[in-house]
Amino acid sequence: MVHQHDHVGHPATPGPLADASVRVARESDAPAVGLVQATVWREAYAAVLPPDVLETFEPQAFTAVWRRSLAAPPQGVYRLLVACAGDQVVGFAAIGPSQDPDASPGTGDLSALGVHPQARRVGHGSRLLNAAVDTLRGAGADRLHTWVLADDEGTRAFLLDAGLHPDGAFRDRVISPEGDTAREVRLVADITPEPPAG
Template sequence: MALFTESADVSVRPAIPGDDAAVADIQVAAWRASHATLLGEDALESLDGERIRRQWEAAITAPPGPGYAVLVACERADVVGFAAVGPAVLVALEVAPSAQRSGHGSRLLSAAVDRLRSDGASEMSTWVLDDDPAREQFFTGAGLGPDGKTRLLATGVREVRETRWSATI
């Protein structure tokens, strides 16, 4: 006999006050798992989880303007990933390392695209750190590709390059 619950096993919803702690924890864990070689252990160890949490709290409770939103992926009641969008831009998309390869990233990207479309966007872009083959494979599979624009980021330890990826939505 199947057991039915009042909520879906997996879902994506708008972030609500209180999700900020989970979002910050996921960001720090995902960055440490994915970017240790590129950003360097020193840069990752210096991440201030409380400062990151406060930034996500502000993004969730007081977005900087129209078109900004934070979405969270849930597995039952647990937040396991997040996406943040701004006008025509996917600002961030991370899934907890323990929940990766379970479809949460795809659900988040789909919900982010739906949100961008509902805000009138017909194109979207995002920035991808160079030397991140998993993210490149994910975005390639979703129909995004590099559009030739790059930027350098100073991490305090070394400069890293990001490439902008975009797609018509």
């Protein structure tokens, strides 16, 4: 999904795109986020789901969900962040408090992360991840959880390079109305701010 490498919590280094940015999503961003999510999810689940199920990953369906969420955001630190190239939304990250039953207080969750295939390898993924960590830290989180498809080697490699690591947890997530499941593994990171030097 994303393939640019930085370490969690380190400031994003400027990439080759002077107009690249990350911001909190607006309701009007829902169609662009829906398009990116449908594209990324179809790619990520291609080896896991049959074609007829992949076809249900429609931009309009994702757009409707994001539009409702952005119009009436849940209470707390839930945020949808978007990566932009100029004015165009090319990636997104969704964060909130962890819903894992074994999560300690102060654990944040990166529930979704994706960058459009045509906008990869220029730093959007790293900027999104760093912004997600900064936002969660600002809300008092000191730990980060995220679930990744076991077969999604690209995203897992990106997150491992960024400083996350597997903690041994896994789950089989139902991902279609027919009951198809996909194995996910959990990656975690300590996001406690480093004390100032000196």
